[in-house]
Amino acid sequence: MTSPVLHFVIVGQNDHPIFEADLSSKAGDASHREERPQYLYHFVLHAALDAVEEQEWAFPSMHLGVVDRFNNFQVSAYSTAAHIRFMLLHDGRSDDAIKSFFKDVHELYLKVMMNPFFTFSSKITSASFHQKLKQQARLYFR
């Protein structure tokens, strides 16, 4: 059985990814990594940025729902007021769970932003951010 797909990216200015994580519970298992090439996820996520930009104008809320699809992958997105985009590649999770997940991630992200040494374009390297993100993912996408 293939592992579920759950790939999360935060995209900053000029389309630079400032954080990325594989949130599927089997992540880290080498055999599963080989099964599906990770770069495909990145291709899909990057291509979905066009759709995100389109949806940003159509939606009044920060949560944009499923913005793009590729085969059986779906890309959900959330765009913060500062145009930082959270994107989740999944294989059909409930939109409500994703919405709540994004909200919590936004809160975590704001905490990272409050670090006076964090600049807008710098990559997020905080281990605790990663840890908390994984906790949230476990909570919402069991």
Add this chain to the structure above:
Amino acid sequence: MGDPARARAWLADIWSPAVMVVASPETDAACLASTGLTVVELLRPFGVIPHLNGTVGVPIRTAAEHPVRLHSWRLRFYAPQHMFQPSPAAADAHLRGVLSAAAAAGVMSPVPDLDTLIHAGSVSEAAPWFEVYRTEFFRMMAFGEHETMDHPVACLLVVPSTHRGGMGAAFEELYARAPLPPLMRSGAMESSLLRLHLVLHDARASSAEDLERAEMELRGVSSQLGSACQILTINHGSEETPVMDPRFWISSMEGALGDYVREAAVRVLIPHLEARIRGLNAHVSDARRGLRNQLNLADLALMLGDVDGAASTLRLLAADLKADRAFRHYAGAQEALGVCAALSGAPSAEEDNTGAGLLLEQAAHSLLRLQPPRARKFAFHLVLAGLRYGACDQDGLAQRCYRQVLEVYRGKGWGLVEEHLHDVLGRYARELGDLASAARCHAALLGAQRSGPGTQRSHLDQLYDTVRLAAAKEVALPPLELPLPEMDLERPGLVFQGQTWYGNAAARQAPAELWRPLERAVVGDVREAGPSWLDGAAPQRAQRRVPVCCVGEPVSIDLRISNPLSVDLEVSRLRLVCRLEAGAGAASSAPGATSGSRPTDVADGVEVWEERLRLRAGEATVVCLRAAPRRRGTLHLDAVAWTLDGAADGLRPLAVRQPLPLKPGTGAVCIDAARPPAAGFRLEVGPALPCLELALEGLSPTCLAGQVALATLRLRNAGGVPLAGLRLAGGAGWHLAGAVPAPGIDGRALSLGQRLLVSSEAGDWAAGGVTEGAEPVQAPGPPALRGQSALKNLAWTLVPGTPARLYSAPEVQLAPGEELSLPCVIRLTRPGPRLLCIAASYRVAGGAVQGAAQRSTRCAFETVVQPSLQLSAAVAAGTCEPGAALLQLGVVNLQGLEAFELHRPRCPGWTSSDRGGGLEGGAHGDAGDSPAAPPPRVDELAAGGAVTRHAWLRRRDPARPLPADCDVVLPWLAAKRAGAGARRGLSAVPRQL
């Protein structure tokens, strides 16, 4: 297919009725002989009817009574023997060949950048092979058994006017013997076609009698054949008709052939099709039977422009076909539905690899046509297209897709994506034999650091393999921009010896404020004479000063270099890539004067030193890369080159941030100007200059405060030309022993430290002797050192505002390599780490070289000064005789480790005599004056101890007035430490009496 209107016109062109042309062999032969074309070929261009019935058009009565008006039409003429579909394998092979041929021309051209693509006129510009392929594809796909759009709606029978015998019979025979298409024979095509009869009369080949006879015969059989029976005369013009007239085709349309085709279309074909549609519609709606009929009906409706009618029929049909599981036909119906959708203005939707690749590519380019352009979706679609092209062995096209896409992703931080693209591109380039590109892609892969050691090793091996292959095939690979090892090319430290020569590392690290007064003293006004406000805006100030180095002296950069991988790297031939532009005085050259390793590469007037190092996994180090210009000009340090693991040559340009340009005239920085692109270093190579190396021998790493040390200052001319006009300046605590004070120096203006240093006393004490307080300033130096100095007229003077002194030896000349030793005295008083700074200036001997005639050397010597004795002195009240005083001296040993021998304190101008540990009234001896005086009393002061000593002081010359100030000097000796020589020192308290 960027323009929808164009796409619609193209689709309408395909959905045009087909007419089967059956010409008798005699007609074809005659036609071929007179025009070079068969009858079908002759008729084909006239199938395009641009204006039906003038501008009014022809009203069509559709089945659903929709008002539709047909303005232009097209008929496709086919010979029956050509109405078949080739086998899939043959078609495939043909199409592959067509695509390869079309692609071969454009694939290797450089990919346009994204902006060009976005602003390009149409999609076909970006992928010209698509149109070629598409045309051939539809030609191959015509006459499929599951479609009816290519089924002929009419049959045109053609006999010649020269035919003898009954025309009716001739037409019947012709039709009966016609080679019917395979589908018609099998019954898939309707065989009871509308027949059109045509008698072709060649005016040139046959006579007028033939025409008359044919006309008569035709009149006879017209009732039998119906109205669709005509005579057509061709070749009635004269042979001299100019064929090259550009309006030839337009005028031909007006001619007999064009007229005939239009008449036939309007009068016969359209009414016939209308009737057929009505018939089929009635049949279908009554019985809802006959899938083929429905398909036929839909196609006919489409041909007459009734899109809505066709679509409704097709929708019904598609549902039926799906229920019947006739999927091939279902696909055909769906395709036709798609065409209906496109013709009525709706957007469309995706199969084998070649087709998928082509369509994905078109889709990608169409995404750029959207507003705003979807560049990221475009990139992904192109990648998918590349994948499909790769699967169908169209490697050139696949490679082009990936190359195009790389631009979108590059530098955006999507590391995995870039890695994948480089990997794929590298493999394609290698397969296509483009080894240079392959090596470039493999090199780019090396930057991927997320991968494990195994992957890193394989990436390295892949690159080395390609490089070896290129070497075997004798392909010259340009040096690669290898990302390994990592180098800090943006902030390399440039080290060069310009007008100021730094003798050692400590001199570079010493703060500038230490040097400024010394430099000003030795160089004098020469360098200070810059333009003042009186000069106005001098033009030369508007230029930034370019650093200057000298011919023959190496320039180096300190480069931080690291290995980010988990495998070891061997870096060899690591060197600077530089070029020397010939300047004004290019002729002058100098012999090599630097020490160290020999240059391994002398090219183009620059010597370059090569380094070799092995970097372990994760190791970082700093290497010094050197180059020495051999002649004058401008030296450009452009890049760093190296060989990785002995296999791949790397080259990366230096990318140093360049300063902002200056405002012309004022010399101020233009803060709003665009910063020039990052580049390497540029240095002006000046003439060869002497360079003075300074070394101070005898300065220990630690010394005691107040310790007097004798040292030797060694001067050596390391440059290539002789040196003269030497001037030296040293900071506080350093003095050239042989120097005499320049006239006009007031000794009283000197501080106690300076006075002690320049007096003979210090030198003599350090050398082991004791002289009783001579007048300090006038002394010509300690006798022990006097003979050693090689210099005769070494004069010193004060550097105003600092405790430093300036020594000038105008007569000194040093040939290249010549050495000079000068004895000197060092006495440092303030505890703590200290830098002894010495600056020297000199010029080229004999000649006046323009520009950098004068040069200075800076050297700094480090030592740590430890505390020694703390001295306090007071004159006890109530002296018993005039001209004498009792001195009370408090001495504290601040040293925790060392004991000191304290000698008799001295005051210049006074003689002193010991008074022992306490006051002994009247028992004072006048030891200083008597030649038989007892040896000076020596006290031992233990580590950390304190003592109070007394001494009688008597004026030497009673006639002289008391000096306004007088110093107390206490000589001491610290010799108790094992293994070290006697350390002698002078502690002093100023102005006591």
